[in-house]
Amino acid sequence: MVRSVLRPNSGAAGSDNEYQEDPLFTRSIARALDVLSAFHYSDRPLSLSELAHSAQIDRSAAQRIVHTLRKLGYIRRDEQGRGFLPGIRTLDHTLDYLRLHPLVRRATPVLLELRRNVRERVDLSLFDDLRVVYAARMQSKRETFHATLVGHSVPTFCSSGGRAILSCLEDAEVADIIARSDRTPFTPKTLTDPGAIRDKVAEAREKGYALTLEEILIGEIAIGIALPDSSGRPCGAIHLAGSLSEWEPEEFMARFAPLISEAAADICR
Structure with a gap:
């Protein structure tokens, strides 16, 4: 495989x-x-x-x-x-899943407005154990064909949205997901040590969002924030990604963390 x-x-x-x-x-x-x-x-x-x-x-x-x-x-x-x-016919079931998913329905208009304001890539992902699966993708000017398709996924342990989701789970569940993950690095910057990953999860708990630097793609900076279901358990996340050729990490966080937090709050309301 x-x-x-x-x-x-x-x-x-x-x-x-x-x-x-x-x-x-x-x-x-x-x-x-x-x-x-x-x-x-x-x-x-x-x-x-x-x-x-x-x-x-x-x-x-x-x-x-x-x-x-x-x-x-x-x-x-x-x-x-x-x-x-x-x-x-497989597309018929994709449509059914997306149009009937309550989070996708609530989030889409909010994310469209967020994308208009930030002019960077905005994604909605859904939590699926070891991975998060993109259910909406709103591309920026730099995106490739593959980056526009729903259904693609990234690992929970090393993605911004995935780490944001982990930050809302109990420590035992976080450790279990990290242990079962294939932690083969995607880039030289991908964190694979369980302790280092848990430290980033703890940082996301403190800040309310997760930041990743070049862990999935070289040159990419991404910020993620978790979205809860009706019981309060995280079921998805917003990802906002930019290029390190255009943004310094501190500048990126200062510019977009308040906006992505506001969008998450709007979706939850």
């Missing part, structure tokens, strides 16, 4: 072994979703054999699943006939 800054491992189980004792668990559905999940780490069409290998099923089972998913519009042949790609 290829490690990617765009989709780090969520820590979720990759097989249905742990559900063997669950009488309601439907393995055929799980296998179909395993086939669709094969595309998570691919940058090209996949052959039937590659889909079978990724889903850990035999080629015959993969052929039946792919045939069914093609009929339903969830898998398609690529234009050159070199393999299979996700189908357009």
Whole structure:
């Protein structure tokens, strides 16, 4: 499996072994979703054999699943006939998830206004254990194609929004998430020592927001603040990112920390 800054491992189980004792668990559905999940780490069409290998099923089972998913519009042949790609029906479920998620609905108008005021990249992420997943991305003038797509994710332990979320959790849960994370560095500046990461989490608790410098991308400075659900548990975060070629860290914090804090308060209200 290829490690990617765009989709780090969520820590979720990759097989249905742990559900063997669950009488309601439907393995055929799980296998179909395993086939669709094969595309998570691919940058090209996949052959039937590659889909079978990724889903850990035999080629015959993969052929039946792919045939069914093609009929339903969830898998398609690529234009050159070199393999299979996700189908357009998968977008229907993305739309359903985003439009029905209460935090996304509340946050979007606030973040649009924040983006107009700051003219830097503004993102909304959702907490998913070892990673935070982008549910809204409002690009600045510097962004690439990949930086505009929802569904990309970054690790909780080394991202600004992720650390802000950790700062709202109990120490035992923070330690557990750090311990289970793949702490392979993305840049020479990525903090990987558990003690150093906990120190940054403690700093975020004190300040009310987290600041990261070049831990995901070289030249990037980012500030993050957690967003709670109705019970008070953090369920997402706002990320605001800029370039170190344009901002000194202290200047960036002084300029944007009050604005991102105000946006978070508006969303919570």
